[in-house]
Amino acid sequence: MKVLLNRDSDIPFYMQIAGQIKRQIISGEIIPGFRLPPERKLADSLGINRTTVLNAYRELKAEGLVGSRVGQGTVVLSPLRDEAAGMENRVPEPPWNQIFSKYAHGINSFIVKDLLTLANRKDVISFATGIAAPDSGPIQALAGIEHDIVLQKNYRGLLHSPTEGFSTLREAICALMQPRGVYCHHDEVMLLSGSQQGIDLTSRIMLEPGDIALVEEPSFFPAIQALKAAGVRVVGVPMDKRGMRVDMLEPILHRYRPKLIYTIPNFHNPTGSEMSLERRKQLLELAYKHRVLILEDDAYAELCYDGQPLPTLKSMDSEGYVIYLSTFSKIIYSGLRLGWMVAHKKAIKKFAAAKQIMDLHSSSLSQWIVERFILEGGLNVHIPVICNEYRVKRDAMYDALTQYAPSDAQWNRPRGGYYIWCRLPEKVAASRLLGKAAERKVVFVPGTAFYLAEQGDDYVRLNFTFAPLKDIGEGVKRLCEAMKDLKDSNDVSEEDEPVEISPIV
Numbered sequence: 001m002k003v004l005l006n007r008d009s010d011i012p013f014y015m016q017i018a019g020q021i022k023r024q025i026i027s028g029e030i031i032p033g034f035r036l037p038p039e040r041k042l043a044d045s046l047g048i049n050r051t052t053v054l055n056a057y058r059e060l061k062a063e064g065l066v067g068s069r070v071g072q073g074t075v076v077l078s079p080l081r082d083e084a085a086g087m088e089n090r091v092p093e094p095p096w097n098q099i100f101s102k103y104a105h106g107i108n109s110f111i112v113k114d115l116l117t118l119a120n121r122k123d124v125i126s127f128a129t130g131i132a133a134p135d136s137g138p139i140q141a142l143a144g145i146e147h148d149i150v151l152q153k154n155y156r157g158l159l160h161s162p163t164e165g166f167s168t169l170r171e172a173i174c175a176l177m178q179p180r181g182v183y184c185h186h187d188e189v190m191l192l193s194g195s196q197q198g199i200d201l202t203s204r205i206m207l208e209p210g211d212i213a214l215v216e217e218p219s220f221f222p223a224i225q226a227l228k229a230a231g232v233r234v235v236g237v238p239m240d241k242r243g244m245r246v247d248m249l250e251p252i253l254h255r256y257r258p259k260l261i262y263t264i265p266n267f268h269n270p271t272g273s274e275m276s277l278e279r280r281k282q283l284l285e286l287a288y289k290h291r292v293l294i295l296e297d298d299a300y301a302e303l304c305y306d307g308q309p310l311p312t313l314k315s316m317d318s319e320g321y322v323i324y325l326s327t328f329s330k331i332i333y334s335g336l337r338l339g340w341m342v343a344h345k346k347a348i349k350k351f352a353a354a355k356q357i358m359d360l361h362s363s364s365l366s367q368w369i370v371e372r373f374i375l376e377g378g379l380n381v382h383i384p385v386i387c388n389e390y391r392v393k394r395d396a397m398y399d400a401l402t403q404y405a406p407s408d409a410q411w412n413r414p415r416g417g418y419y420i421w422c423r424l425p426e427k428v429a430a431s432r433l434l435g436k437a438a439e440r441k442v443v444f445v446p447g448t449a450f451y452l453a454e455q456g457d458d459y460v461r462l463n464f465t466f467a468p469l470k471d472i473g474e475g476v477k478r479l480c481e482a483m484k485d486l487k488d489s490n491d492v493s494e495e496d497e498p499v500e501i502s503p504i505v
């Protein structure tokens with residue numbers, strides 16, 4: 001680094017020093033990571049006061065060109081783009097919009113960090129997330145298993161697994177599928193890095209860009225995203241309390257000739273509804289007649305709080321048209337990123353080839369922990385425990401809505417799953433309610449997030465599994481107060497501007 005002072009210049013010394021160092025940084029003569037000489041040393045070599053050098057370094061810091069690191073003094077940072085602008089010989093910033101692939105252009109940002117941040121704040125009651133309270137998970141049991149793995153130096157969980165997953169875990173999943181009415185062979189099972197990966201894989205393996213897929217409307221937002229990102233045209237089929245309006249399906253099948261129907265027959269996200277048995281039968285018949293595959297997403301299969309769940313489509317599928325997805329996210333922990341798929345073994349082979357390209361295999365450690373948890377009987381003990389807990393939480397939310405909601409609001413009492421779907425009172429739009437509720441420190445996901453087009457602003461999805469039981473009544477009370485506030489005010493003031501959000505799944 002070279003610094004020469006012009007003692008005849010009107011420019012103050014500190015500016016001369018800062019200017020020369022800046023030029024050397026931007027031209028690349030001094031590279032990021034270079035340590036500037038200590039202030040006293042540079043001051044001594046130039047025969048000036050240390051404060052002058054200190055001020056020069058402060059200027060550079062203010063421009064983001066250098067930073068202080070403990071034990072390293074003042075270090076050169078990567079030059080800022082703005083500073084580099086106009087400098088000859090600099091390579092311009094990559095033309096991102098031209099570089100991004102068609103696939104990338106098809107993806108919208110759908111996880112809104114603001115809401116997530118808000119939902120994670122300790123003083124906020126969150127009905128927004130799609131996860132359970134962390135303390136409901138089997139942390140002790142899993143910690144014990146992980147400890148054993150380390151103690152026994154069992155490398156199985158730390159090395160590669162087959163792409164389809166450990167065969168012992170696939171066997172365990174076959175056993176898990178039996179109460180769901182499915183008697184499969186482990187060749188028909190593949191582990192996934194979350195069941196969401198199964199939706200993505202299906203979109204790539206089974207569909208061409210331009211193909212059409214039908215989804216219930218509203219539906220699980222990331223599924224719509226995955227399909228659209230693969231260039232698939234997504235068409236919504238209306239729903240009611242008994243699930244997809246299968247009675248409306250035939251003309252839709254004739255008109256659009258879809259290749260796939262994505263459905264969540266059990267404890268639907270976001271509505272909590274169940275597809276009736278009659279409709280399940282009709283759906284399969286129509287799928288066979290029109291040669292359409294069904295992607296059955298059974299994420300909430302085990303979480304039935306009253307009676308027994310209805311038979312899965314997969315269990316009723318005699319012709320192999322159903323690709324079945326489920327997950328450990330909703331019954332153990334979502335961060336394990338472990339779900340599974342059951343499909344015809346020919347399809348599984350292709351899925352496995354595609355998954356191999358994507359991520360080689362799902363986490364061996366997660367697989368190993370979950371396998372042990374299932375085989376040691378932990379999962380069988382855990383599921384009734386969480387079902388009891390969530391039943392109580394669901395009832396607490398339902399009762400609180402009964403107590404506090406305006407008389408023209410409507411909501412359901414789902415038999416299972418994670419969500420209550422609430423129709424807002426007249427004149428209350430979910431997008432406006434979001435801001436009002438956030439002021440009262442309670443958050444939810446507006447219905448609009450789950451629709452293909454501009455719809456759903458009269459609904460909210462309320463998750464009842466995440467918030468502590470003691471907060472559910474208070475959260476609903478605050479939410480209902482916000483509804484009443486909006487209902488009473490006809491004015492749309494500036495503060496009431498709709499808040500733009502997308503869902504936390």
Ligand SMILES: Cc1ncc(COP(=O)(O)O)c(C=O)c1O
Nearest residue numbers: 194195196269299327329339505
């Ligand atoms: C219907 C549905 N499918 C899939 C998922 C994602 O599950 P995973 O964590 O296994 O990817 C969710 C999570 O919210 C869901 O609601």
